[in-house]
Amino acid sequence: VKRTKQSDGRQPPSPPGLPFIGNLHQLGPLPHQSLWELSKKYGPVMLVKLGRVPTVVVSSPDTAKQVLRDHDLNCCSRPSVEGARKLSYNFRDIAFSRYDDYWKELRKLCVMELFSTKQVNLIQPIKKMEMKKLIHSITESAYKKTPVNLSETFLSLNANVVCKASFGVSFQGTVLNNEKFQALVHEAIEMLGSFSASDFFPYIGWIFDWFTGLHARRERSVRDLDAFYEQMIDLHLQKNREERSEDDFVDLLLKLEKEEAVLGYGKLTRNHIKAILMNILLGGINTSAITMTWAMAELARNPRVMKKVQSEIRDQIGKNKEARIISLDETDKLKYLKMVIKETWRLHPVSPLLVAREVISEFKINGYTIQPKTRLHVNTWGTGRDPEIWKDPKEFIPERFMDRDIEANGQHFELLPFGGGRRICPAMYMGATTVEFGLANLLYQFDWKIPEGVEDVDMDEASGLTSHKKHDLLLVPVKSFDF
Numbered sequence: 001v002k003r004t005k006q007s008d009g010r011q012p013p014s015p016p017g018l019p020f021i022g023n024l025h026q027l028g029p030l031p032h033q034s035l036w037e038l039s040k041k042y043g044p045v046m047l048v049k050l051g052r053v054p055t056v057v058v059s060s061p062d063t064a065k066q067v068l069r070d071h072d073l074n075c076c077s078r079p080s081v082e083g084a085r086k087l088s089y090n091f092r093d094i095a096f097s098r099y100d101d102y103w104k105e106l107r108k109l110c111v112m113e114l115f116s117t118k119q120v121n122l123i124q125p126i127k128k129m130e131m132k133k134l135i136h137s138i139t140e141s142a143y144k145k146t147p148v149n150l151s152e153t154f155l156s157l158n159a160n161v162v163c164k165a166s167f168g169v170s171f172q173g174t175v176l177n178n179e180k181f182q183a184l185v186h187e188a189i190e191m192l193g194s195f196s197a198s199d200f201f202p203y204i205g206w207i208f209d210w211f212t213g214l215h216a217r218r219e220r221s222v223r224d225l226d227a228f229y230e231q232m233i234d235l236h237l238q239k240n241r242e243e244r245s246e247d248d249f250v251d252l253l254l255k256l257e258k259e260e261a262v263l264g265y266g267k268l269t270r271n272h273i274k275a276i277l278m279n280i281l282l283g284g285i286n287t288s289a290i291t292m293t294w295a296m297a298e299l300a301r302n303p304r305v306m307k308k309v310q311s312e313i314r315d316q317i318g319k320n321k322e323a324r325i326i327s328l329d330e331t332d333k334l335k336y337l338k339m340v341i342k343e344t345w346r347l348h349p350v351s352p353l354l355v356a357r358e359v360i361s362e363f364k365i366n367g368y369t370i371q372p373k374t375r376l377h378v379n380t381w382g383t384g385r386d387p388e389i390w391k392d393p394k395e396f397i398p399e400r401f402m403d404r405d406i407e408a409n410g411q412h413f414e415l416l417p418f419g420g421g422r423r424i425c426p427a428m429y430m431g432a433t434t435v436e437f438g439l440a441n442l443l444y445q446f447d448w449k450i451p452e453g454v455e456d457v458d459m460d461e462a463s464g465l466t467s468h469k470k471h472d473l474l475l476v477p478v479k480s481f482d483f
């Protein structure tokens, strides 16, 4: 990092790098894991050079607190990275927008209109209906004793709910049928997270991205998603009012566009709307599905925990002949299930390095000076597996949360599945309730077994902005007649 004239501070320790590429070659396919290994040697505040870009990685609850709480205002902007630029129509969304008045006003609008507790409760009937359909289809697999692909199942369950709830349309009727959708979402997430040469080598990196095909993949991803938004918007513009009595979130955005409403720096345009839809689509559907998949994978590998969580659910909800859908209110009683979910987030945070931040003004962490324009990551994956913080960190033991008051709400820096500070996930309640509701019902209705001939569930991670399970999770449902 070039020091400014005023600064006399010490820089954080750095692993030695190579000329030109810096530490890029040390990232490997799963950067959060490689960075965690490096931080064991270089400490919880570490400076790496990714091509031309100085990047600070913090990897402890205390340093995360300094970043997300004490100095949040110094570093709550976002860097301009190429994948995000394309998918967000030049940073017109919430997640990748820089810290400015547009971001503040847009985030406030979404929190009020889309992510509020009231709104989450309003969409409950949709969730219930989708869950009923899902249970019906899983029951058929149970009779046939065939495995269910839970990775796909969770993704399409959430896609159906989000499309109906936020976009007011049925997902099946859109340009994206279920199969294509999963591939598209994974590709887009990979494009958002992919470490692209353009991001690390300004002016020349794009040449490399052309040669590696990354540029073409990105363009295709943007084009496919754009077709989806266009269809969504067309349906709203030509909708027949009798079918839908209430305005949904897309109607609201279109109304604001028509009124030429000003958000922050300018008028809300069609591209702003598409960028916001991207956040809902990629942020809203995938994150909860990833958590549910990891939770079921861990439960399948840990029969003791599976049994205990199912007993809790069945005892609390009751053992009726006709198993029914568990409501959102009832999930509040399921204390052990909540611990299972926290334990899942500890080992498998959806966004292991959180979303990159960019430093706005100089500040210090542990006495080290952090310069403006530095990129900043919080390694929540590493913190979740640190033996200094967690006993037997590799084991899946939800009971560890029994006597420790650690909530996943951004206030406890050992566990940050939703990030923290001003950039904390604005849909925390929506995300957590989706996961609880989905898992509670599937664990209530069915027992789950690893398919015959498969020794154990693999726990390989895929790369990208999110850390999802690399291979689909297949489990065999057994209808529980234990009611």
Ligand code: HEM
Pocket: 094, 095, 096, 107, 279, 280, 283, 284, 285, 287, 288, 291, 350, 351, 354, 355, 356, 416, 417, 418, 419, 420, 422, 423, 424, 425, 426, 427, 428, 430, 431, 432, 435
């Ligand atoms: C289990 C579910 C979810 C998890 C684990 C999760 C996790 C996260 C994380 C880690 C961040 C980055 C925070 C940071 O940079 O400090 C984030 C940001 C965000 N999430 Fe979520 N999320 C979930 C559900 C949702 C849902 C359902 C939506 C929308 C419908 C959503 C929309 C967003 C948006 C728009 C941001 C960007 C916030 C900003 O930069 O100001 N998330 N989420």
